[in-house]
Amino acid sequence: MGGAGFPTHVKLRPTVAVDTLILNGAECEPYLTCDDALMQEKCAEIVRGAKYLAKALNVSRILIAIEQNKPAALALFEKTDLDVVPLKKKYPMGSEKQLIYCCTGRKVPLGKLPAHVGVIVQNVATAYAVCEAVEQGKPLIERIVTVTGGAIAQPKNLLCPVGTPLSVLADACGGEKDAAKLVAGGPMTGTALTGTEAVVTKTTGGFLFLTKKETNTDEPTPCINCGRCADVCPMHLMPMQTEFYTNAKEYENADKFGGVLACIECGACSYVCPARRPLAQAIKTAKAELRRKS
């Protein structure tokens, strides 16, 4: 139920022994609040779902990781018998590798799954869905979606069936006004949409109606070598190098000097770039080219 949509049944059948289940309650991106809303509304169901997941995995240690900017959810879960891990409010905390490192101090090697360090991460929404499936036999047919952005009249979290068109959600939130950009997902990793024909899928955390002021419309200017992109990269890559070599179509060098395959595509490099260079886009291009060749 997280943004990446890795199948839960695969996660629940790890090939190696695991000892810890982490529930991911760190909202993956700014703007989105669907997990926070779910944690506040359905605390008991999430806890029961977590126990079913732990039983399926045969682990006894269940952690629930929640960012500190969600005091209501933190207070609720502290009353339950799960181990609550309060996290610093920092992007990309919801990313699996970063979350595991913050909760357990274990680092997931490149190209390996979390199970190799004995950890399985599941989203809180997954735990809730599992609870419903086990207790009521209900398949995954609905989810909570955040509809927000500066161009929407009343931002809301809506529980809606998978397949609901965006136009219906927009009407339920008082309609849009002067949206310059529509995004499916969060502002850091989401996909831009052409119109409101898009529908809710199982992995849609939200829809954003961004005004022109909120979104980036600046043209890129030359790199000033400030190094901010490398500073913020959670995987310790050098996005400026990757972009340089990608523009020259030297994708092997882009990986060698900048790092491409380890990129988690969080978008932090593009976000901080004062020259507004499309760094994350360049890394994605290089990644696609390298995969196509291999």
Add this chain to the structure above:
Amino acid sequence: MKILSAAPHIRSRRTTKNIMLDVLIALLPATIAGIVYFGWQAAVIIVISLASACFDRICMVHHRA
């Protein structure tokens, strides 16, 4: 028509322009102190270097275009 581009869709407020403005503000005390201590010759050097730097940039822009 909506804007279409790759993620991320939001950017930090820090731009090259406002970083460079900070640089200029940071240089201001040194500039003033230079003129106070070394007199009009320091001011002349500053003006000449600014003019040559601007001239160089203008030439580069025209050369590229």
